[in-house]
Structure formats: structure tokens, C-alpha cells
Amino acid sequence: ATPNVNDATNTIDLKLTGVTDDAHNPGVGSVSSANYTVDTRPADTIGPTTATVALASSALTAGQTTTVTITFTEPVSGLDVSDFVVPNGSLSTPAANADRTV
Structure with a gap:
């Protein structure tokens, strides 16, 4: 996380095109995590x-x-x-x- 930042709009994105299943079929598209927040500001x-x-x-x-x-x-x-x-x-x-x- 970047110091001194409060950001409430964060997701982790995964590009499925980089993985394959057991039958060697490539992934399609991408998926995103739910939103998470980061607060690295010092105490008030x-x-x-x-x-x-x-x-x-x-x-x-x-x-x-x-x-x-x-x-x-x-x-x-x-x-x-x-x-x-x-x-x-x-x-x-x-x-x-x-x-x-x-």
C-alpha cells in the first residue's frame, strides 16, 4: 500500500487467459475480487x-x-x-x- 493514502475503491483482477484447465483449454476473460479498502494514513x-x-x-x-x-x-x-x-x-x-x- 502507498503510505498516507486512504483509498476505498480497490479490487484484485485476474486475467483468466493466463491459465488452462486439465484439458488444456485456455481461460477466457477476467474476474475481479470484491472491493477492499486501504488506509495507511497515520493516526489522527x-x-x-x-x-x-x-x-x-x-x-x-x-x-x-x-x-x-x-x-x-x-x-x-x-x-x-x-x-x-x-x-x-x-x-x-x-x-x-x-x-x-x-
């Missing part, structure tokens, strides 16, 4: 690098609230209000889903 050593932030409503007046949904590409921990900058507003304590990705 980089933290989250991307997330999406979506607002239920993007036009608020004084005193109104909206739900903010943050979706991470991998589970996170330690997220709290101090991680945000919210000019002209405030956030309540974030709540995570069971997978810790939202």
Missing part, C-alpha cells in the same frame, strides 16, 4: 479545522433570540461560550448532540 493528530455555523433566523431585533447550529466534521469536546465572539449579542451555554458533532 490534527484537531478540528472546519465547522459550519447556521442561524435559524438572520434578522433579529433587540430582545429576539435565534438558534445557532454549529456542525463539526469530527467529534469535539470543551466547547463553551468563551470560544465565541458575538458582537452586539450573547450566547447561552452550548449543548451537544450524542456524537459531539453538532
